[in-house]
Amino acid sequence: xxxxxxxxxxxxxxxxxxxxxxxxxxxxxxxxxxxxxxxxxxxxxxxxxxxxxxxxxxxxxxxxxxxxxxxxxxxxxxxxxxxxxxxxxxxxxxxxxxxxxxxxx
Numbered sequence: 354x355x356x357x358x359x360x361x362x363x364x365x366x367x368x369x370x371x372x373x374x375x376x377x378x379x380x381x382x383x384x385x386x387x388x389x390x391x392x393x394x395x396x397x398x399x400x401x402x403x404x405x406x407x408x409x410x411x412x413x414x415x416x417x418x419x420x421x422x423x424x425x426x427x428x429x430x431x432x433x434x435x436x437x438x439x440x441x442x443x444x445x446x447x448x449x450x451x452x453x454x455x456x457x458x
Contacts, residue, residue, distance in 0.1 A: 379412060379433035386433070390440035409434075 380386070389408055393401055409430050416426045 377429075379416075379429045380436040382433075386436045386440050390437050390444055393437065394441060394444050 389405075392404060396404055412430055412433060413426055416429060421429070
């Protein structure tokens with residue numbers, strides 16, 4: 354039996370020669386998470402909301418170029434949100450610790 358007789362091999366031979374590779378998942382993009390958290394830590398109110406919404410829109414648009422479903426994309430953005438919130442808490446903790454250390458002198 355020749356491999357031409359097998360449907361699997363016919364399907365595989367029709368696959369494109371190129372692929373799009375994205376750094377995945379969003380909640381593992383440490384540099385991006387830290388940068389977004391740093392910027393957010395300096396913003397308040399509408400400025401912070403606007404910046405956050407732009408980041409989410411950009412990630413949604415980027416991920417929509419993949420084979421992910423809308424639900425999977427929202428899941429990625431939700432996990433990114435959690436990671437940014439955790440980084441914001443870390444930034445706040447270190448800022449408070451630094452201020453406490455300075456006041457002890």
